Amino acid sequence: MAFNIYDFTSFTQSIDEALYEWLPPFWALIVEMTIIGLVFLIGYAIIGLFLVYAERKVCAFMQNRVGPNRVGPYGIFQTIADFIKLLMKELVYIKNSDKLLFNIAPFIVIIASFMAIAAIPFAKGLHAIDFDIGIMYVIAVTSLGVVGVLLAGWSSNNKYSLIGAMRSGAQIISYELSVGLSLLTIIVLAGTMQFSEVVELQSSGWFIFKGHIPACIAFVIFLIASTAETNRGPFDLAEAESELTAGFHTEYSGIKFAFFFLAEYMNMFIVASIAATVFLGGWMPFHIGSWEGFNYVMDFIPPLFWYFGKTAFIIWLMMWFKWTFPRLRIDQLLNLEWKYLLPINLVNILIMAFIVLMGWHF
Amino acid sequence: MLMLIMRHELLLVLITVILLLVEIFLPADRKQKIILPALILFGVVMILGFIPGPTGRLFGGMYITTPLTLLMKNILTVGVFIVFLQSVDWLKKEENREKISEYFILLLSTLIGMEYMLSSGDFLMFYLGLELATIPLAALAAFERFKEKSAEAGVKLIFTSALSSGILLYGLSMIYGTVGTLYFSDVVNGINGAPLQILAFIFFFAGMAFKISVVPFHLWTADVYEGAPINITSYLSVISKGAAVMILTILLFTVFSKVAIMWKDVVYVTAILTMTIGNLFAIRQKNLKRFLAFSSIAQAGFIFLGIIGQSQLGMTTVIYFVLVYIFSNLGAFGVVAVISNRTGKEKIDDYDGLYRTNPMLSLTMMLALFSLAGIPPVAGFFGKFFLFAAAAQQGLYILVLIAVLNTIISLYYYLLVVKAMFLNRSDRPIEYFKSDGYSRLGLAICIAGLVIIGIYSPIYEFINQFTFGIY
């Protein structure tokens, strides 16, 4: 079993081969699926906990505070403590709610994010599934999450929840367009939707540099739209604390609330990963054209480090947005999408297509 | 110039886009100004359509024009032009002024859909054309959406059309499953009368029967026709139905020609049911729109007599009848529309004594109804006569007998309206009014069409020369 930190292909392949050698194909597949599922679950827990901690620290930094600092050194165990508290809390059942939908809703949200993360490449050879339609698949499954939000809001039988769900529905349906179109701009440039190929194509330069101005515009639009799609501030109308208490998940408690909470952070992580993969080269090291020495040095930094570094940078950007911009009103939100982002995006795709046609890109 | 083959559709798309652009840049208080240019543009397109041009296949056989489809398109275009003329008065009403260009665009896009449907060379284009011809109509049926009945008509239309499209598509998917292709030219060879294909055909036919409102599938018709704005009702009952009948005839004669023995039985039964039930229900209607709705159901039954002939004569008679039917039904609906727009009255009782106050309208209505009933001097007689001849040629005498009996029933209720207008007296008849120029032009075209087609026989010969070799 050759473990190589720069290329996981042989590592994963050897596990696969070993399993099929020991077990009949059906059970080998089941075991393989279980292993991958467990890895992702653990990843979810760790990343989720870290992101919550990071959010609180970044927020504190923006607001000139200290942030969590009691539990463990620099308060790093604070979120773990919070998590244990959440697990132990009572699950409150609401009279006159639609119990079935009320219970299903958090699962739909978390399953949607789980399905999306399956397609993301973390390093060379380290992804659960490498679809030829990778980018489209991610767009498709992330759009499922909104169903959970809508169901949660309606089945709680609470007007704040309903209003929150409605806002979030309108918001996600609208901003999905911009997310899709800004990714489409890069698909035009790359000529493929497969994540592994998209990353491979960026070995000579990240797409945000290769695609000139249209790629930069697409990157900015993607950041704005995906922040909105994950229901994060300044687009967090769905749970606007000051007006709707907590929006669609007002009535949820305990682990079910934790699901929504986790899904929100994981969606942020997924969106950041996509941005990192599509625009910033994914796990591909930073290369500059023909500077061979520089490129050689960069190659020594392991892909996982590059990937998490880029993702963390974008997550930090999104947290920065949240804690500096004031929340938008619903009409401003829809105006921004339909009157500005969408037309800009459409023109941007045309420009990108023209550039690709003329071969002006690097 | 390959593009010339598709000239009808391209011209229509062009004026649709022009209207769309004009609508964007027209100030809100001048929306009315678009009516005359739109009519002129459409009139020009209509006349251009009659200029003979190339025919052929485009897009790898997905789009086919023959002289026959060109003729059908021209007939439909003329019908739409008359509908446009009749709807001007209604469009100028206060509540519709905001939506004038939308009306034109939606109606034109349904016409585009019908033309693509008629020219389709595979089931995909056929289905797309069918949908394009129906979906905008739902919006048009709900055009006066603040009236409850209009909104209801829109909802009912979209539901029935969705259901019928589903049934149709299920049938088509079965055909695709057995044949492995959607192109008409290949499907013909693959159809061999296997049970699955027969089931597929039944689904296909049921889907089309919804669109034509053939009897077991007619239940939506009366409600939608009553609730929709009257010009849309006439469009639905004349143009939509005409186009659907034409494409059904073409498909039955070409794609399904190998299983003709089987579909003839289906058509036979539905023809009898449609004629009889349409007529019987028409008798008891008090509202003219519902009355005309059931009468148009019955007319569809008569058309099936021509289809069942499955011969050149059948094809010619179907087109000839649709042509006559367009003029006569649009004439009748035109009169109802004028009166309804001016007075809001739509009941048969309201027409008592109409001849004394509005003789011209009454005469027009009378001619149109005579034509629908099939009374000799006007064209409707010949339309029915040829249909009966086509069926009789196949030896279907019982069917012809039932059709003749039905004609007599229909004569009774058409004459009820005529009696109300000419013989009944009323204390408060509809007062005299002068209808607008556009409506009068539309009605005049209808009357001229009825008389000329009735008297001038070469028109039949003219259609006949195109239908040669279609089946």
Add this chain to the structure above:
Amino acid sequence: MTSNQFMFLLFSAVIVIFSILTVTSRRILRAATFLLFVLVSTAGLYFLLKYNYLAAIQLTLYAGGIVVLIIFSILLTSHISEKLPTAGLLKKWPAALVALVGAALCIVVILQYNFPGSVVDTEVVNVRDIGNSLISYGEKGYALPFEVISVLLLAALIGAIVLAKKRKD
């Protein structure tokens, strides 16, 4: 049983069960949610056939688009305590009978048909090929339907505007 057969059975069972639940549920939002499961399982069947593109389209359009619109309109129009009225027995049984007989007829006829068996392994359909055939205009090209659909969408947009336009005061 291979894993493919197992997954096929799983997806089919989900589709059948939730289809029935969709039409029998008396709470309209539950019906919409069950419909979501049906549509997602259909996408699963496409994935099983390795028709990834169609599966993604199914997920985006039906699960992410249409079901969300349905749920959204339910949110706007109905309250949580509302239940659909149950149909009377006189309506229920004939309807069930007709549905069963119809389904049985279709199934029997389809099973009877001798479909030519395919020995070719399913292949992933390349998205590039789909894109190329969508804009090619020769034999097996879909440029014309592609353009006609855009006219249809335009008409649908304008129709929606007509319906949504405010009444002038």
